[in-house]
Amino acid sequence: MHGYEMIKTLQERSGGRYAASPGxxxxxxxxxxxxxxxxxxxxxxxxVYSITDDGRAFLAEGRVDEHDEHGxxxxxQGQNExxxxxxxxxxxxxxxxxxxxxxLRGARHDPDKLRRLKLLLERIRGELSEIAGTPxxxxx
Numbered sequence: 641m642h643g644y645e646m647i648k649t650l651q652e653r654s655g656g657r658y659a660a661s662p663g664x665x666x667x668x669x670x671x672x673x674x675x676x677x678x679x680x681x682x683x684x685x686x687x688v689y690s691i692t693d694d695g696r697a698f699l700a701e702g703r704v705d706e707h708d709e710h711g712x713x714x715x716x717q718g719q720n721e722x723x724x725x726x727x728x729x730x731x732x733x734x735x736x737x738x739x740x741x742x743x744l745r746g747a748r749h750d751p752d753k754l755r756r757l758k759l760l761l762e763r764i765r766g767e768l769s770e771i772a773g774t775p776x777x778x779x780x
Contacts, residue, residue: 643669654667657730 641649643665645656650660669689677695680687691699749751769775 641690642683642688646689 643662646669647660647662647665650658650665669678669680672695673680673689675694675698676692677698678689678691680689682688743757745754747757765778766775769778
């Protein structure tokens with residue numbers, strides 16, 4: 641598999657939750673090659689990476705069981721339905737960032753909009769703290 645295929649596979653397997661950058665993938669592949677965990681061979685003008693037996697052994701040593709010590713599913717072993725929901729939430733979160741910045745710019749000279757925005761963010765933070773089970777921990 642070449643690097644770009646790995647980037648796309650990581651994104652697909654994480655349900656869109658993780659989008660690796662070439663700046664993180666290629667140095668990691670170089671490190672894995674240096675440690676003998678992958679081999680590289682040219683194919684159609686691209687570098688194709690293959691895991692070695694040492695790489696498989698290393699991966700097996702570090703593999704997490706289906707559930708971690710807190711009973712959560714391992715990152716890659718979540719059910720497809722779960723990842724669909726999580727992916728949709730991540731997409732909502734990503735869409736909120738630019739919208740929040742636009743709202744801040746639009747409200748900066750309007751005291752009523754600033755007040756409404758502050759109340760909205762306080763309510764969101766409170767509900768997030770409640771869902772996370774950490775009420776009061778992240779109070780401003």
